[in-house]
Amino acid sequence: MLKQFLESEKMPLIQEHWSNRCFRIFRRRLNLEAGITTLFCAELIAAAYYEALKKQTGSVLLKQICEKILREEKAHLAFQIAGIQPFYEKRSNAVNRLYAVANAFFLFGTCCAVWLNHRQVLKAGGFKGFYFLKFVFRLRKKMI
Numbered sequence: 001m002l003k004q005f006l007e008s009e010k011m012p013l014i015q016e017h018w019s020n021r022c023f024r025i026f027r028r029r030l031n032l033e034a035g036i037t038t039l040f041c042a043e044l045i046a047a048a049y050y051e052a053l054k055k056q057t058g059s060v061l062l063k064q065i066c067e068k069i070l071r072e073e074k075a076h077l078a079f080q081i082a083g084i085q086p087f088y089e090k091r092s093n094a095v096n097r098l099y100a101v102a103n104a105f106f107l108f109g110t111c112c113a114v115w116l117n118h119r120q121v122l123k124a125g126g127f128k129g130f131y132f133l134k135f136v137f138r139l140r141k142k143m144i
Contacts, residue, residue, distance in 0.1 A: 001065050019113060033087045040080040041107045044143075045114050047073045048135050052125025077143045104137075111136055 006013055023042055027035040047070060054066035088096050111133050115122065122132050 001068065005062060005065055017117075019117065033084060036080050036083045037103055037106070040077065040084065041103075041110050043073050043076045043080065044107065044136050044139055045110060047077070047139055048127060048132060049114070049118060049121065051135070052122045052127045052132075055126050056121065056124035077139075081143055104140075107136065107140065108133070 003013060023038055026038040030038070050066045050069045050073065054063050054070070057063060057066075088099075091099070115132060122128075127135060
């Protein structure tokens, strides 16, 4: 749907991006839990990106596309939380806290990389300064 919109607006499509390659490598080469966690981080950031895009566009159609994507992202996040939960249930609270800290650092680093590459859209959508990080981490807390 988004691809069709971009093509109708004569906007170029990104064929490949280094960040997408990195996410694929993490998902494929690590264990199942790390793969799900990587997807979870990507979905959190995508939710922020499409929220920013929705806020900054004047196109009614693009706003509708973003709203649809955001609804789908919410369902994906819930599915990934359900996939991660069994791993947490098997470990002690102390070990789970260590995992949570490691995951937060991974998410922070990922947010920084995304900011460097997509800050123009994020800023235009009102995600200035630390608001982008705050939005992503609040959504993470809400979903967990």
